[in-house]
Amino acid sequence: MTETISIFIGVVVLLGSLLSLVTTIGLIRLPDVYTRSHAASKSATLGVLLILVAALLYFWLADNYFSARLVLGIVFVFITAPVAGHLISRAAYYTDVPLWEKSVKDDLKTKARHEPKKEIEKRQKVHTEA
Amino acid sequence: MAFQILINVVIAFSWMFLKNQWTFPDFIIGYFWGLVILFLMRKFLPGRFYFERVLAAGRLFFLFLRELVLANVQVIRDILRPKLKIEPGIFAMPTELKSDWEITLLSLLITLTPGTLVMDVSDDNKILYIHAMNIPDADQAIAEIKNTFEKAIMEVTR
Numbered sequence A: 001m002t003e004t005i006s007i008f009i010g011v012v013v014l015l016g017s018l019l020s021l022v023t024t025i026g027l028i029r030l031p032d033v034y035t036r037s038h039a040a041s042k043s044a045t046l047g048v049l050l051i052l053v054a055a056l057l058y059f060w061l062a063d064n065y066f067s068a069r070l071v072l073g074i075v076f077v078f079i080t081a082p083v084a085g086h087l088i089s090r091a092a093y094y095t096d097v098p099l100w101e102k103s104v105k106d107d108l109k110t111k112a113r114h115e116p117k118k119e120i121e122k123r124q125k126v127h128t129e130a
Numbered sequence B: 001m002a003f004q005i006l007i008n009v010v011i012a013f014s015w016m017f018l019k020n021q022w023t024f025p026d027f028i029i030g031y032f033w034g035l036v037i038l039f040l041m042r043k044f045l046p047g048r049f050y051f052e053r054v055l056a057a058g059r060l061f062f063l064f065l066r067e068l069v070l071a072n073v074q075v076i077r078d079i080l081r082p083k084l085k086i087e088p089g090i091f092a093m094p095t096e097l098k099s100d101w102e103i104t105l106l107s108l109l110i111t112l113t114p115g116t117l118v119m120d121v122s123d124d125n126k127i128l129y130i131h132a133m134n135i136p137d138a139d140q141a142i143a144e145i146k147n148t149f150e151k152a153i154m155e156v157t158r
Helices: A001-030 A033-062 A070-096 A115-129 B002-019 B024-040 B050-080 B100-111 B135-157
Strands: B089-094 B116-121 B127-132
Touching: A001 A070, A001 B050, A033 A070, A033 B050, A033 B116, A070 B089, A070 B116, B002 B024, B002 B050, B024 B089, B050 B089, B050 B135, B089 B135, B100 B116, B100 B127, B100 B135
Parallel strands: none
Antiparallel strands: B089 B127, B116 B127
C-alpha cells in the first residue's frame, strides 16, 4: 500500500466523521422534527457510507481482503436510512407534532384532516381480521 | 425484460455447450454473443432491448450518487451558517409515475436530494407531499430536478 492511498483513505474516514459531527450539530441546532430529520437522513447516510467505503478500501488494499459484507452494509444503509427518515417524519406529522412557527407552507394539512381517521379504521379492520 | 435476460443466459449456456468448456470467462463470452444476437433480433422481441434499460439504471445510480453529495453540501451549509436562514414548509407535487415500485424509487431519490424530504404519498398515488428546507428558492429548482428524476426512472421502467 502506497503513501498516497493511505492518505486518501484517511481523508475519506475524516470526511465521514466530520459529516457525522455536522449531523449532530444539525440535530441540536435545527428548530423542529422535520428539519432535523433532513439533517439526519442525508448527512448521516453519507457520513456512514464514507466511513464504510474507507474501511472497505483499507482492508482491500492493505490486507488484500475484499469484504463483501461491507459492500452489503453500504447498500443497506443507502436504502434504509432515507426510508427511516421518511417514516419518522410521517409518524410525527400524524401525531400532531407542530411544524416550526416560521414554516411558510403546509399543503399536507388538507389531507391530514381526514386521513388519520381513515388510517385508524384501516388498522382496526386489520386487527379484527387477525 | 426478465424474458430477454433468460434468453441471454440460455444462449450463454449453449455457447458453453458448443465449446465444451465450462469456465466463467466462457460464460461471459457467450453472454456477450447472446447480447449481440438479442440486439440484432430486437424487433421480434416484446418490449425494448433490455440492455438499454440496464444502462439507464446505471445512469440513474450515478444521478443518485451526485445528488447525495450535492444534498450534503447544502445541508452542511444550512447547518453551519451562523444565523439560521431556512424557511421550511410542505408542498404538494403531482407525479406521473404509476406503479408502487416507481414511486418508492422516486421518493428515495427525493429524500436524498438537496433540501427535500418526502412526508407522505396520497392514497391514489398521484401526489407526493414533500417537506422542503427552503421553500422560496427551492420551488423551481426542485421542479426541474423532479423532471429529470421522473424521466430517468421512466427510462428504466418503460
